[in-house]
Amino acid sequence: MEKKLTASAMLFSVGFVFMLVCAVGAFFYGIQIGTERTEAKYAKEEEAASGTAASVSPYQQQDLVSFYHTVFLPYREFQTEWFAAMNKLSQGSSAAATSMFKELSNLAETKAGEASSVDMQKSPLLAEAQVSYIRSLKLFKEAAAKAAVNSKTSAGNKLRQLIEKEQAYLSASQNALTAQQAYYSAMLKWSSSVDLDIPSDxxxxxxxxxxxxxxxxxxxxxxxxxxxxxxxxxxxxxxxxxxxxxxxxxxxxxxxxxxxxxxxxxxxxxxxxxxxxxxxxxxxxxxxxxxxxxxxxxxxxxxxxx
Known part of the structure; x- marks a missing residue:
């Protein structure tokens, strides 16, 4: 003979099942809340880290110094020799002009190699300046080689004027000025990161x-x-x-x-x-x-x- 549950037993069973459902629901809800809080914590930490990285200027003191010694100085050493040669021509001195310009051509190639020895890509303006200085040196190499050839038929100030009309020289000068402009713009960006009252441009x-x-x-x-x-x-x-x-x-x-x-x-x-x-x-x-x-x-x- 089948036994029937009493009303109290039925209520107990229903209550037990209800409590079990609530306990399971509370367990999974707690897991969800904990997961969300953990994800929020890590997201906040990542945001703070990225914010710190973004606040660091790509134009630090060491970047400007590194550029000076590895890129600017090789160019400047060539430029000094180039101006010395041109001054000799202005003064009417043409002795050994052919060998002088051949040496300048070789020097430009050497200095272009030196200026290529470092990667400045993390600082866009310095990267731009580096590329322009290297191009300038390569064009000066070409200009010097042409000057060596022209020195066989022209001399003194006439040779200088001929050199300064050559497209290779004009392009070399233009690239050097572009590089100089980018370098000094990078210095301005550096100063704005040190003194917030100074604009970055x-x-x-x-x-x-x-x-x-x-x-x-x-x-x-x-x-x-x-x-x-x-x-x-x-x-x-x-x-x-x-x-x-x-x-x-x-x-x-x-x-x-x-x-x-x-x-x-x-x-x-x-x-x-x-x-x-x-x-x-x-x-x-x-x-x-x-x-x-x-x-x-x-x-x-x-x-x-x-």
Missing amino acids: YKSPAMLELAAWSKLPVTIKNKLTADQLMSRKKLTAYYPQDLTSRVDDFVSSGQAAKMKLRTYTAVVDLLINTDAVRPGDFTQNKSRLYSEELFPQLPFFYPETN
Whole structure:
């Protein structure tokens, strides 16, 4: 004979099953909550880590220094020899011009190899400058080889004028100026990461008044000077900071006001057209004009003193 469950037993069974369902549900709910919290924790940590990485500028001091020694210096060593050769031609000296330019061609090839020895890809502006300096050196190699050939039929200042009209030389100069502009733009980005009051980029207004120029940080001034040399296609033996310091000296001495010059470009025009800038002008004026200014620790900003 089949036994029937009492009402109390039935209620107990239903209650037990209900409690079991709730316990299982609570267990899986707890797992879900724990998983979500763990994922949120790791997501937050990853976000913080990526934020920290993003806040690190790709233009650190060591990047600028590495570029200086491995890319800029090889180019500069060649440029010094190139200008020395061109000065000899200007002075009418043509002795051994053929061998001189053959040596310059070989030197350009050597220095291009040296400038290729490091990877600057993590710093886009430095990578751009590196590529342009290497291209410049390769084009100077070509220009020097052509000069060696032309030296057999031309001499002195005539040979110099012929060299400076050659497309290889013009392209070499253009690439060198492009590289210089990118390097000084990278210095500006570095300074903006050190001093948050300095912008990471600066475009000069069409008319930059001298009063506004004088208030700019020197890294902006140097970048604008590199821009000026680029726009004028003016490859020089002096650095952009040499020209910058001459402009600042011209303004602070009262000469600009005396000559009623009101804009930065007007002063640059005068200084360049009168050949009034020399290598070393920055060093001579640095302590007087820039004692409180921010510079990256690069040798041409901190020359050795005896």
